[in-house]
Amino acid sequence: MRPFTYTGLPARVIFGSGTVSVLAEEIKALKASRALVLTTPPQAPQGEQITEELGSLAAGMFTRAAMHTPVAVTEEAMKAYDKAGADCVVSIGGGSTIGLGKAIALRNGTPQIVLPTTYAGSEMTSIIGQTEQGEKTTQKTLKVLPETVIYDVNFTLSLPxxxxxxxxxxxxxxxxxxxxxxxxxxxxxxxxxxxxxxxxxxxxxxxxxxxxxxxxxxxxxxxxxxxxxxxxxxxxxxxxxxxxxxxxxxxxxxxxxxxxxxxxxxxxxxxxxxxxxxxxxxxxxxxxxxxxxxxxxxxxxxxxxxxxxxxxxxxxxxxxxxxxxxxxxxxxxxxxxxxxxxxxxxxxxxxx
The missing domain is CATH 1.20.1090.10 (Dehydroquinate synthase-like - alpha domain)
Structure with a gap:
């Protein structure tokens, strides 16, 4: 066998149906208490439901995540994060929302919990791609790797x-x-x-x-x-x-x-x-x-x-x-x- 190097990335994964029920516990496990919930505009209703269920653990919502993680959108989200007094983010969605959570973490080191609703996979990577002035650039850094990923099969049942x-x-x-x-x-x-x-x-x-x-x-x-x-x-x-x-x-x-x-x-x-x-x-x-x-x-x-x-x-x-x-x-x-x-x-x- 040829020599090789394997690097396993640290991440906590919870898989099953109805696993969203542990979200509040996972926020507390990260020593956090003010989660900014991130979504795209179409997934805002899901974000609202999660925000209501989190109660005092939710700092608010930002629902303008967009494809290819535009830097301008990230700057808006950073302002929302600071204004809400958040200390972590909960990203509900696919690559657009997860990318925004990563972009925030890249800038301020916030912990991330991800609830994927698609099969995109960004939640398990230390890769971030950002778009500015018509060009997309990527980088790899552990700063953007989510701490916890909650795979709830129920969140994918309505995916067209x-x-x-x-x-x-x-x-x-x-x-x-x-x-x-x-x-x-x-x-x-x-x-x-x-x-x-x-x-x-x-x-x-x-x-x-x-x-x-x-x-x-x-x-x-x-x-x-x-x-x-x-x-x-x-x-x-x-x-x-x-x-x-x-x-x-x-x-x-x-x-x-x-x-x-x-x-x-x-x-x-x-x-x-x-x-x-x-x-x-x-x-x-x-x-x-x-x-x-x-x-x-x-x-x-x-x-x-x-x-x-x-x-x-x-x-x-x-x-x-x-x-x-x-x-x-x-x-x-x-x-x-x-x-x-x-x-x-x-x-x-x-x-x-």
Whole structure:
């Protein structure tokens, strides 16, 4: 076996149904007593319910979390945090809300408790991406790793089918790249294959029966494993392209990952034979990239970046930005090849 390094990130995870009931206890366990509840505008009702249940432990709410963690929104949230006299944050939602909680923690070190409502996975990572003046930058620091994550399957039962599929594919992308990232190791490979298998099996069941608690539980379990892979492993071409496309053209996060994943995987496939073997086992298919494309389309996900509003005229600019500060990748990056990926992803073609 080749030498490897595995770094497990410290985090407390509580998984099950109805686990939100321990939220007040977890706030107190962090020696906190004034939680600022964070949500996006559509999830404000959930935030209001949690705020009411917390009573005096709630310092207030901030409901303007936004995609790609705009710095301007974070500055607003910081003012709300200080005005409320908060000493911790409770983030209810997906990547947008969790990203805002991380951005606050980066600036003032506040403890974070996260209640994920999607399969995005940011809650298990020390990665933060922030957008300012049209460009998204990322960094890794333990300052932004949430202290406690409460996975409550009940919080995912109302997640719309389309969003469930794109959020699940986003999670799968984390595990796919962990199989061949620069920090790949046997421990993460086990988690990655299990996570992909769980989500890949759960998503069609959710499409068929959105309220199926067993399917939702399997999906959330798989998403957790995929998130651990993202947090403790690394990323490559797929995530670089998604950061470029999302940050530069304001494209929705999960949908962008869903569209790009099959194309980035097809590009790297010749250089990652071991990873492809694991992916074939996890998907039960000799064509994992094609199967990822198919399962997304069957779940109603958009096929191409043009469906998200990206102009065809911006393809060349996306290629140019992708070569700035490139991430590690197992296959050398070739400008013509990257242009083909982005064009195929823009058009919604099935990967070959």
């Amino acid at each position: 089918v389309g969003m469930s599929v794109t959020s699940g594919m986003n999670a799968i992308a984390h595990a796919v790249e962990a199989l061949y990232a620069e920090q790949a190791n046997p421990v993460l490979s086990l988690m990655a294959e299990e996570g992909i298998s769980a989500l890949f099996g759960a998503l069609p069941r959710i499409v068929a029966s959105p309220q199926d608690p067993d399917a939702r539980s399997d999906a959330l379990y798989g998403a957790w494993l995929c998130a651990v892979c993202l947090g403790s492993g690394g990323v490559a071409l797929h995530h670089k392209l998604c950061h470029v496309l999302g940050g530069s053209f304001d494209l929705p996060h999960a949908e962008t990952h869903t569209i790009v994943l099959p194309h980035a995987l097809a590009y790297n496939a010749p250089a990652i034979p071991d990873a492809m073997t694991a992916l074939k086992r996890a998907t039960g298919s000799d064509d994992p990239a094609g199967k990822f494309f198919d399962i997304a389309r069957q779940g109603g996900a958009p096929a191409g970046l043009r469906d998200l509003g990206m102009p065809e005229s911006e393809i060349d600019r996306a290629v140019e930005i992708a070569f700035r500060n490139p991430y590690f990748n197992p296959r050398p990056l070739e400008e013509a090849g990257i242009r083909r990926i982005i064009r195929a992803a823009w058009a919604g073609d099935r990967p070959s």
